[in-house]
Amino acid sequence: MAPSKSNSSGDASVSCPQPENGCLNSLSLLSSEKAVEELLEQSSLQETDDHLIEFSEAMRTVAKALRRAAEGKASAQAEAAEWKRKYELERARNLHLEPKGPSHRENNGDDERIENLARRSNDQSEQCCGSNGICSHEVLRDGECDTDSKSLLNKFARKASFKLSWCCKGDQSDQHKHDIVSFERGNITTAERSSKQISLKWETHPRTVLILTKPNSTSVRILCAEMVRWLREQKKLDIYVEPRVRVELVTESSYYNFVQTWKEDTEIMLLHTKVDLVVTLGGDGTVLWAASMFKGPVPPVVPFSLGSLGFMTPFHSEQYRDYLDSLLKGPISITLRHRLQCHVIRESAKNEYETEGPILVLNEVTIDRGISSYLTNLECYCDNSFVTCVQGDGLILSTTSGSTAYSLAAGGSMVHPQVPGILFTPICPHSLSFRPLILPEYVTLRVQVPFNSRSHAWASFDGKDRKRLAAGDALVCSMATWPVPTACQVDSTSDFLTSIHDGLHWNLRKTQSYDGPRDI
Ligand SMILES: NC(=O)c1ccc[n+]([C@@H]2O[C@H](COP(=O)([O-])OP(=O)(O)OC[C@H]3O[C@@H](n4cnc5c(N)ncnc54)[C@H](O)[C@@H]3O)[C@@H](O)[C@H]2O)c1
Numbered sequence: 001m002a003p004s005k006s007n008s009s010g011d012a013s014v015s016c017p018q019p020e021n022g023c024l025n026s027l028s029l030l031s032s033e034k035a036v037e038e039l040l041e042q043s044s045l046q047e048t049d050d051h052l053i054e055f056s057e058a059m060r061t062v063a064k065a066l067r068r069a070a071e072g073k074a075s076a077q078a079e080a081a082e083w084k085r086k087y088e089l090e091r092a093r094n095l096h097l098e099p100k101g102p103s104h105r106e107n108n109g110d111d112e113r114i115e116n117l118a119r120r121s122n123d124q125s126e127q128c129c130g131s132n133g134i135c136s137h138e139v140l141r142d143g144e145c146d147t148d149s150k151s152l153l154n155k156f157a158r159k160a161s162f163k164l165s166w167c168c169k170g171d172q173s174d175q176h177k178h179d180i181v182s183f184e185r186g187n188i189t190t191a192e193r194s195s196k197q198i199s200l201k202w203e204t205h206p207r208t209v210l211i212l213t214k215p216n217s218t219s220v221r222i223l224c225a226e227m228v229r230w231l232r233e234q235k236k237l238d239i240y241v242e243p244r245v246r247v248e249l250v251t252e253s254s255y256y257n258f259v260q261t262w263k264e265d266t267e268i269m270l271l272h273t274k275v276d277l278v279v280t281l282g283g284d285g286t287v288l289w290a291a292s293m294f295k296g297p298v299p300p301v302v303p304f305s306l307g308s309l310g311f312m313t314p315f316h317s318e319q320y321r322d323y324l325d326s327l328l329k330g331p332i333s334i335t336l337r338h339r340l341q342c343h344v345i346r347e348s349a350k351n352e353y354e355t356e357g358p359i360l361v362l363n364e365v366t367i368d369r370g371i372s373s374y375l376t377n378l379e380c381y382c383d384n385s386f387v388t389c390v391q392g393d394g395l396i397l398s399t400t401s402g403s404t405a406y407s408l409a410a411g412g413s414m415v416h417p418q419v420p421g422i423l424f425t426p427i428c429p430h431s432l433s434f435r436p437l438i439l440p441e442y443v444t445l446r447v448q449v450p451f452n453s454r455s456h457a458w459a460s461f462d463g464k465d466r467k468r469l470a471a472g473d474a475l476v477c478s479m480a481t482w483p484v485p486t487a488c489q490v491d492s493t494s495d496f497l498t499s500i501h502d503g504l505h506w507n508l509r510k511t512q513s514y515d516g517p518r519d520i
């Protein structure tokens with residue numbers, strides 16, 4: 001844009017009579033050359049010129065910035081498509097790595113023996129892997145594809161086998177329906193939904209329990225010692241605890257020497273192959289802790305409440321014997337809590353296929369401004385579509401289990417944990433029209449810090465493990481393959497309603513009295 005004297009700045013010193021015709025028109029009204037010369041001599045015209053030049057320079061800078069932002073957005077969109085492609089590739093590769101049945105595995109002797117064991121175990125049960133359930137040994141095979149097959153066999157023999165089925169009140173024959181929509185004689189009808197109460201039935205006795213406890217709590221320590229003793233003496237179970245807890249127990253008494261633990265963190269990766277049941281003693285944070293220990297399949301979790309709120313901890317610790325007695329016999333009503341799988345993709349490593357390992361969250365991943373006092377500026381894509389640019393304190397991508405946690409505090413809806421969806425909840429958006437969204441479970445979300453962002457953003461996972469996201473870095477998030485099965489006290493719906501009533505005092509109001517004005 002060239003600087004021009006014809007700009008209608010309307011400077012009073014040039015005596016422009018009316019801005020509607022501009023300064024040039026006013027000049028044309030001047031009759032004599034002298035008047036023009038006089039005018040030109042006026043230093044104020046020189047000043048106007050300087051202002052115009054300054055203004056045009058400023059406009060040029062703005063135009064440049066706008067062009068750069070537009071280019072950034074276009075390239076970000078192209079990149080979104082590219083990341084989506086890479087992400088899908090990685091998912092496909094992971095799926096490929098998961099052997100689905102005997103034909104997918106190498107035909108060596110160990111595998112055959114595992115297969116025989118599995119077959120025998122299957123034969124014991126009346127109905128296994130039928131159309132109305134999932135058997136635990138299938139899950140075991142999935143989780144153990146990269147381990148030595150000999151140790152595999154041992155682990156297989158140790159784990160209790162169970163079956164999952166979908167129950168329906170009053171109809172025993174009801175089965176898990178896969179088709180949501182059917183099309184008969186030109187009519188589209190909605191079939192029965194699959195999200196009925198899920199029931200877990202042991203096929204062999206559970207033998208090993210992992211107890212996870214909230215640290216630094218005397219009441220938890222006392223209960224843990226008591227529970228370990230009871231499970232050992234009355235139920236003859238093998239007990240695993242974290243190394244810290246084993247030290248506490250053994251310091252208390254050498255009686256607890258039988259309690260098992262692990263030395264290396266890498267051994268935690270194999271816990272799911274040994275443990276039949278996980279017991280948590282603490283609040284919701286301990287359930288999150290338990291979930292974070294399992295990067296793959298998660299054994300059923302029994303959360304005992306020893307915290308202040310306990311949305312996900314429906315079991316009262318005082319009656320632990322009765323509860324555990326019945327849970328170890330089964331069947332157990334469970335809630336399959338979905339998790340989100342998050343990848344941080346660095347701009348500096350965007351051309352490398354390998355990214356940082358995935359992080360699984362049970363509640364949510366939060367991308368916020370951290371200690372920066374600037375607004376976050378986050379570009380969000382859903383599959384290949386641009387969703388919005390979040391300008392505010394940040395964004396929460398939450399599971400439905402996490403809908404009653406941070407997302408709720410940020411104005412998101414409360415959602416039944418069995419609903420498969422991803423909540424998209426802004427934190428303090430600086431816009432009046434930014435309402436939270438709930439997206440379907442199959443989408444891949446991508447949140448990118450734009451190149452022209454004034455500050456970094458920070459991602460945290462279930463409130464932990466903060467990671468800095470620099471300009472160009474992105475967080476890619478989708479539903480994880482491995483849910484967290486938590487035992488219900490009654491069933492998924494009753495437990496959820498009890499939590500929002502007791503925990504949040506949801507819609508608590510004194511009932512209006514009968515006396516007073518009435519429509520009759
Ligand atoms: N403003 C907020 O509400 C806010 C801020 C930060 C973190 N959080 C939540 O805290 C969680 C981490 O929990 P923590 O125990 O390790 O930290 P914490 O000790 O700070 O406890 C956070 C609180 O959130 C509750 N909580 C956790 N998960 C919940 C759920 N699914 N439903 C209802 N309430 C839940 C806990 O009971 C606890 O009272 C994060 O995942 C996040 O959801 C909330």
Ligand SMILES: Nc1ncnc2c1ncn2[C@@H]1O[C@H](COP(=O)(O)OP(=O)(O)OP(=O)(O)O)[C@@H](O)[C@H]1O
Nearest residue numbers: 212213214215282283284285286289307308309310
């Ligand atoms: N086994 C564990 N090892 C290390 N940290 C843990 C463990 N279990 C829980 N935590 C952490 O301890 C903190 C408190 O745990 P939790 O939320 O269970 O108890 P709480 O705060 O008393 O419960 P509530 O939030 O209901 O009041 C959480 O941040 C959690 O991540």
